[in-house]
Amino acid sequence: MTLSVEDLTYAYGEKRALDGVSFAAPAGRFTALLGPNGAGKSTLFALLAGLLRPGSGRVAVAGHDMARASRAALAGMGIVFQQPTLDLDLSVRQNLGYFAALRGLAGREARTRIDAALDRLEMRERAGEKVRALNGGHRRRTEIARALLHHPSVLLLDEPTVGLDAASRAAITAHVHDLAREGLAVLWATHLTDEVGAADHLVVLHRGEKLADGGVAEVTRGAPLSDWFLAATGKAS
Amino acid sequence: MRAALIALRAVVAREALRFVHQRERFVAALVRPLVWLLVFAAGFRAALGLSITPPYQTYITYETYIVPGLLGMILLFNGMQSSLSLVYDREMGSMKVLLTAPLPRWWLLLAKLMGSTAISVLQAYVFLAIAAAFGIVLPLWGYVAALPALVLAGLMLGALGLALSSFIRQLENFAGVMNFVIFPMFFLSSALYPLWKMAESSELLHDICAANPFTHAVELIRFALYLDWNGWALLWTSLAMLAFGALALWGYDPARGMRRG
16 A cells, blocks of 8 residues: 555644544555545645644555654655645746755756656646746646656645636546556545546545545445535535 | 755755845845934934944944944844745745655754845845945954854844744734834844943843843844954854744644644
C-alpha cells in the first residue's frame, strides 16, 4: 500500500474533527475521498501533509511513518492544496524552480524535470508566463505539475477543482485519472460525485468518520453514486 | 546538506524576487525614516540638547543621533512586514508549500528569516547612502562595522515577527499587533532620545526602555557605526533573538496545530 492511514483521530480542542479513520490508497489507483463540507477532509489533508500532528493513529507514505520519518514521508508525497499556493508575480517556471529547490533540485536536473512535468500537464508553452496571467484551470495544472517534480509515489489533491469552470474541471479530473493509471497512488478529496469514475476506489467521510470504503460499484451496490451519497450523508444527519 | 543549501538559496531568492516586484514597498520603507530624518529631526534639533555620551566624542546634531534609531526602524518595520506577508502566505497557502518541504522545520524558518533580513539590511544601506547625500556622514569604517550589527538586529526583529505571525490567525488582527508592537517598541527605546533624557522625566519609563530589546538593537548599531564595542547590547540582542526564535519554532510546531484563519 502506498499511502496508508490507520486509526487517525484529531480534535480541535473539544471538537472532534476525525475519529478513528483508516484506509489505504494503493498505487495505480484513483482513490476518491468523498465527503460533504465539514466532513473532516481538510483536517485529514493537514494530517497527511504533516502540518498537524494526529492525536492518535498513524500515516505512512511508501512505508515511511509520518511521525517518525516525516522527511522521507514528505519526499514521497506530492500535494495540491485547496487554496492557491503559487506566487502570482513569478513565472510558471520560477514557481516550479522554487519548489524544486525546496526538494534539493537545482541546475540542469531541475530544468529537465520542470520541462517534463510541464509537458505532462501540457503547460510547456506557458512556462514563461506570469501566474497572474493564467486562468484558474492553468494555475491548477501548474500546481499539479509542480507536485510531480520530485517523482512522488503519492499525489494528494484537496478539492482541486474548486472555482473552476466545467470544462477545466473535467479536463483536470481526466488528467489526474491518467496519472493514476500510469502508476501513481492518487488521493483526491471532493464533495462532487461526478468527479468519481466507475472504476475508482472510494472512501466516504462524514462527520469525521469513515462511512464506506471500497470500489464504487461495491459501495453503492449498483445505484448511481450521487443518489447513494445523498442518501447516505443525508440519512446520517 | 547540499539539499538544505539549495533550499536556503531558493527561499532567499524568492524573498528578493518578491521584493523587486513590490517597488512601492521599497519606496515606502525608505520614505518613512527619511521623513523622520529630514523633517522631524530638523524640527526637534532645537528642542533637544544632547550632551556627549559614548560612542560620540564630539557634540552631534540631532539628525546624527537618530540615524541608528531610524536604521532600527527600517529593520523593525521590515521584520513585521515580512511576517505580515507570512500571515498572508498562510492564508494564501504558500507557507504550506514551504513547511511541507522535506527539510527540518527550524531550517525552513531560518531560511525565511535570513531572506527577510537580507532585504532589511539592503534597505538600511540605501537609507545610509541617502542620509550621506544629505550631509549626515558617519566614519567610513563604521559603515562596514555596522553590517554584523544590522544583520543581528534584523534577525532578532524578524524572529519576533515570525513568532507573532504564528499566533495570529487573520490579517485584520495583524493591524492591531502592528500598533501594539511597533509603536511601543519604537517609542520606548533609545531610537529618538537617549535613555538618560528619559530618566529625567520618568524612572519607570527609563527602566522599560532599558529592558526593551529594540533599545539594545539600536545601541548595538549605534556603537558599531562609531567602531565602538557594546557587549551588553550584543548580549541582549542575541538573547532576544534566541528567545523569539524559540517562540517562533514553538508557534510553528505541528503538534500545536497550524491554526487556520
